Amino acid sequence: MPGTSRFSRNALWALLLVAALAALPAAVPRYWIYFAGLLGINIIAVHGLNIMTGYTGLLSLGHAAFVGVGAYTVALAQSRLGLPFYLAIPLAGLTAAVMGVGFGLPSLRIRGLYLVIATLAAQFILNFIFVHWQSVTNGDAGLTVQPATIFGYPLNNETRAYYLILACDVAFTLFAINVIRSRVGRAFVAVRERDRTAEVLGVRIVWYKFVAFALGSFYAGVAGGLLAYFNQFVNPEQFGLLLSVFFLSAVIVGGMGSILGAIMGAVFMTLLPEILRGGALSIGGTFGFDLSSILVPLRETVFGLLIVGFLILEPRGLAQLWKRAQHALRRPPTTTAPNPGSEGKS
Amino acid sequence: MLRVDGIHLAFGGLRALSGVSVHAERGRITSVIGPNGAGKTSLFNVISGFYTPQQGTVTLDGQPITQLRPSARASAGMSRTFQNIALFHGMTVLDNIKLGAHTNLKGGVFSAGFRLPAARREEQALSAAIQRDIIGLLELDTVQHHYVEDLAYGLQKRVELARALVMKPKILLLDEPVAGMNSEEKREMSRFVLNVRQDWNTTVLLIEHDMSMVMGISDHIVVLSFGKPIAAGTPDQVRANPDVIKAYLGTGDEAAA
Amino acid sequence: MNPFVAFAEYSAVGIAGGGIYALIALGTVVIFKSSQTFNFAMGEMMMLSAYFFYTAAVTFALGPVLGLIVALIGAVAVALLIERFALRPMMGRPFIAVVMVTFGIGSILRGIVGMVWGPADLQIPAILARTPVIIGGMFIPGKTARAFAIAVAIVCALIGFLRYSRAGIALRAAAADQITAYSMGIDVRRVVAFSWVIAAITGCISGVLMANVNSLNPSLGLVALNVLSVIILGGMNSIGGVLVAGLLIGWLESVTGWWFGTEFREITPYVLALLILLVRPTGLFGSTQVERI
Numbered sequence: 001m002p003g004t005s006r007f008s009r010n011a012l013w014a015l016l017l018v019a020a021l022a023a024l025p026a027a028v029p030r031y032w033i034y035f036a037g038l039l040g041i042n043i044i045a046v047h048g049l050n051i052m053t054g055y056t057g058l059l060s061l062g063h064a065a066f067v068g069v070g071a072y073t074v075a076l077a078q079s080r081l082g083l084p085f086y087l088a089i090p091l092a093g094l095t096a097a098v099m100g101v102g103f104g105l106p107s108l109r110i111r112g113l114y115l116v117i118a119t120l121a122a123q124f125i126l127n128f129i130f131v132h133w134q135s136v137t138n139g140d141a142g143l144t145v146q147p148a149t150i151f152g153y154p155l156n157n158e159t160r161a162y163y164l165i166l167a168c169d170v171a172f173t174l175f176a177i178n179v180i181r182s183r184v185g186r187a188f189v190a191v192r193e194r195d196r197t198a199e200v201l202g203v204r205i206v207w208y209k210f211v212a213f214a215l216g217s218f219y220a221g222v223a224g225g226l227l228a229y230f231n232q233f234v235n236p237e238q239f240g241l242l243l244s245v246f247f248l249s250a251v252i253v254g255g256m257g258s259i260l261g262a263i264m265g266a267v268f269m270t271l272l273p274e275i276l277r278g279g280a281l282s283i284g285g286t287f288g289f290d291l292s293s294i295l296v297p298l299r300e301t302v303f304g305l306l307i308v309g310f311l312i313l314e315p316r317g318l319a320q321l322w323k324r325a326q327h328a329l330r331r332p333p334t335t336t337a338p339n340p341g342s343e344g345k346s
Numbered sequence: 347m348l349r350v351d352g353i354h355l356a357f358g359g360l361r362a363l364s365g366v367s368v369h370a371e372r373g374r375i376t377s378v379i380g381p382n383g384a385g386k387t388s389l390f391n392v393i394s395g396f397y398t399p400q401q402g403t404v405t406l407d408g409q410p411i412t413q414l415r416p417s418a419r420a421s422a423g424m425s426r427t428f429q430n431i432a433l434f435h436g437m438t439v440l441d442n443i444k445l446g447a448h449t450n451l452k453g454g455v456f457s458a459g460f461r462l463p464a465a466r467r468e469e470q471a472l473s474a475a476i477q478r479d480i481i482g483l484l485e486l487d488t489v490q491h492h493y494v495e496d497l498a499y500g501l502q503k504r505v506e507l508a509r510a511l512v513m514k515p516k517i518l519l520l521d522e523p524v525a526g527m528n529s530e531e532k533r534e535m536s537r538f539v540l541n542v543r544q545d546w547n548t549t550v551l552l553i554e555h556d557m558s559m560v561m562g563i564s565d566h567i568v569v570l571s572f573g574k575p576i577a578a579g580t581p582d583q584v585r586a587n588p589d590v591i592k593a594y595l596g597t598g599d600e601a602a603a
Numbered sequence: 604m605n606p607f608v609a610f611a612e613y614s615a616v617g618i619a620g621g622g623i624y625a626l627i628a629l630g631t632v633v634i635f636k637s638s639q640t641f642n643f644a645m646g647e648m649m650m651l652s653a654y655f656f657y658t659a660a661v662t663f664a665l666g667p668v669l670g671l672i673v674a675l676i677g678a679v680a681v682a683l684l685i686e687r688f689a690l691r692p693m694m695g696r697p698f699i700a701v702v703m704v705t706f707g708i709g710s711i712l713r714g715i716v717g718m719v720w721g722p723a724d725l726q727i728p729a730i731l732a733r734t735p736v737i738i739g740g741m742f743i744p745g746k747t748a749r750a751f752a753i754a755v756a757i758v759c760a761l762i763g764f765l766r767y768s769r770a771g772i773a774l775r776a777a778a779a780d781q782i783t784a785y786s787m788g789i790d791v792r793r794v795v796a797f798s799w800v801i802a803a804i805t806g807c808i809s810g811v812l813m814a815n816v817n818s819l820n821p822s823l824g825l826v827a828l829n830v831l832s833v834i835i836l837g838g839m840n841s842i843g844g845v846l847v848a849g850l851l852i853g854w855l856e857s858v859t860g861w862w863f864g865t866e867f868r869e870i871t872p873y874v875l876a877l878l879i880l881l882v883r884p885t886g887l888f889g890s891t892q893v894e895r896i
Binding site: 061103106114125128132293296298299305306308315 | 716
Binding site: 197202 | 454465
């Protein structure tokens with residue numbers, strides 16, 4: 001089928017989805033809206049990691065720390081500088097991008113494991129700073145944040161904050177789609193797949209690694225900033241290694257190098273802990289155990305299993321499974337006539 | 347057009363190229379042949395900038411490019427294909443071809459992300475140019491939206507050629523374009539290379555094992571053996587040259603090729 | 604205390620602590636040599652082995668010797684399972700994908716330990732005497748000193764084994780060139796499995812020692828993550844290089860802990876790693892081949 005009709009059909013679906021999401025608060029209980037807000041924030045963070053790891057092949061184990069940088073930036077920009085949210089959020093993104101580049105730059109020039117180590121170092125060093133730079137971060141106790149205000153109208157409950165997050169989600173997803181479809185996005189994939197060939201084609205590899213890293217960290221920072229407004233507090237515990245593993249799982253489970261995959265991964269991974277909790281509690285209730293103490297390690301195990309399982313069995317993730325399911329639905333097994341035009345295209 | 351003069355290249359004590367010169371004239375197809383280990387691939391890597399020769403110069407259209415990085419040579423108007431297919435998986439044929447024009451475009455993250463008019467125009471112009479000039483010429487219209495990894499070998503090679511052509515290079519380097527192909531695919535590829543030269547007057551430098559292709563389409567041939575040039579001339583002159591026959595017979599396995 | 608004496612003493616304690624790091628490093632390098640893979644689950648393998656030891660020695664009251672044997676068997680079995688079912692299917696896949704798999708395995712093991720044994724500190728039977736060792740007026744805690752001695756002995760034994768045994772030679776051949784090794788009749792897959800066994804043994808012993816010196820809890824494995832960062836930068840191809848790097852980290856942690864406060868110990872390796880990346884990306888000992896792009 002021609003690319004344009006396919007595109008407009010996708011756009012139509014996306015519009016319907018956004019409309020449905022906008023109507024959501026009228027239909028479901030408040031707790032769900034809290035959850036949807038959290039999910040929206042995770043989507044932005046996962047887009048960021050997907051740009052780095054999924055599209056450009058730069059593995060980051062420190063994404064949570066950059067989310068943390070964004071959250072602290074918002075908390076401090078609000079309390080110390082009195083910045084409104086529409087300045088604080090971009091500032092959060094920029095600060096995270098600068099931090100990301102600062103940690104990443106020395107190792108972006110070199111192939112291999114070096115960047116992984118640099119990001120791991122970022123994870124531990126930044127978290128150390130969150131805990132120990134008492135005078136600024138208030139240590140383990142953390143900082144409180146006032147809700148964002150738009151034209152004097154405070155976004156002080158889940159539903160109001162939800163709309164802000166939804167708007168950001170739409171904007172940041174569109175931005176990511178546009179970048180990925182452009183010359184820049186093609187260069188990202190080229191760097192990931194074959195950097196030597198990319199160089200012959202005139203793609204400046206180090207530059208695009210730098211761009212991907214800065215952009216991914218920017219997304220992380222924005223997500224962190226939104227999280228700070230959403231939770232109305234910031235503390236170091238939120239941004240540990242487990243959260244970095246969480247984001248990485250989301251990218252892998254959803255499907256590396258796919259915008260739809262990043263969204264699906266974020267949805268799946270955000271819902272998963274709730275499903276695990278519900279499952280563990282109901283099983284525990286049936287048999288009379290208290291399983292609530294194992295929830296955190298259970299989560300860790302399942303995250304790990306998902307990472308390993310998807311990497312081995314379906315490296316293109318849920319997005320690929322979804323495409324296959326669509327394919328199977330469109331072409332029911334009863335039609336025997338093959339369609340030569342769409343062969344191989346999925 | 348492309349002049350390679352007096353190249354000496356050694357790895358440690360191992361001499362790969364000694365005093366190799368090749369001149370590719372504008373609008374002509376020049377081929378470099380030689381038995382395995384003759385230094386053909388080393389020569390290509392010197393030309394595209396992966397190896398820095400100890401001696402000798404490479405000039406493109408009168409400009410010295412010996413010191414340029416590989417990416418800068420692309421901007422200077424040089425493009426190449428690879429012996430082993432080097433397409434980018436996870437991308438469609440069209441996107442792979444568009445990457446060939448990377449250096450001709452300017453858009454950055456912001457103009458792309460916000461879909462600024464300049465970036466949109468640039469992208470549309472590129473798409474139109476590819477549809478007009480490349481897709482038809484190389485007969486890729488039915489597969490342009492497919493993922494490259496799903497295509498047959500011969501088609502993948504053709505996509506590589508398309509990618510090398512999209513920036514309208516001054517010089518096109520082809521590294522064994524028909525290696526591993528069946529005779530049908532080889533004939534097709536020869537036809538495409540000739541069509542490109544005819545339509546665009548592109549200068550072509552070819553490395554190839556396959557004698558039927560080299561003899562069939564070359565205007566000028568340079569023969570290397572053990573890193574040294576041993577003969578040069580038209581296909582007929584080269585075919586009759588006793589040194590060439592000796593070099594090929596001496597290694598045995600090439601004689602059959 | 605006289606600062607020079609204090610410095611010497613903290614240095615000695617640190618280097619002694621670094622002995623365990625060197626042991627961890629050895630296990631990691633062996634895997635790297637056999638399969639060019641970096642094992643991010645090393646710390647979790649360590650921790651899990653220590654829990655095996657605890658369960659055998661305390662829960663089942665088998666005592667330390669049998670406990671150690673059980674722990675070794677368990678560690679080797681786990682390592683072989685990991686190699687067979689997670690790493691082998693990833694052969695030929697991109698390097699970062701394989702690294703992510705080992706990272707995921709680490710997460711699985713951490714979670715399993717948390718579910719089975721819980722988050723609390725456990726006391727394992729003291730296999731190391733407490734009596735401090737005094738060298739030239741320097742006072743080194745007994746457990747640390749003895750752990751160091753054991754670690755050094757194991758490292759020496761393993762290096763000798765790798766140098767002279769058939770398996771060790773096969774490993775080095777595979778490390779030098781997999782294709783050639785294969786054509787010489789070396790079964791590369793067995794070599795890889797063998798390297799995981801070696802890693803399991805070093806991990807098990809270092810885990811038990813570490814649990815003795817400190818205490819046993821699920822964060823025991825994080826130590827390995829700290830150490831490994833610097834080890835990679837010490838040059839993954841050189842066993843000597845990583846051993847020195849291990850000792851160096853032990854020393855540096857101890858000295859920075861003394862000078863800046865103990866909380867700084869945990870980030871010392873990372874700061875060092877970043878500094879090395881900044882000034883000398885070829886690694887401390889320059890034997891890693893750095894591909895600049």
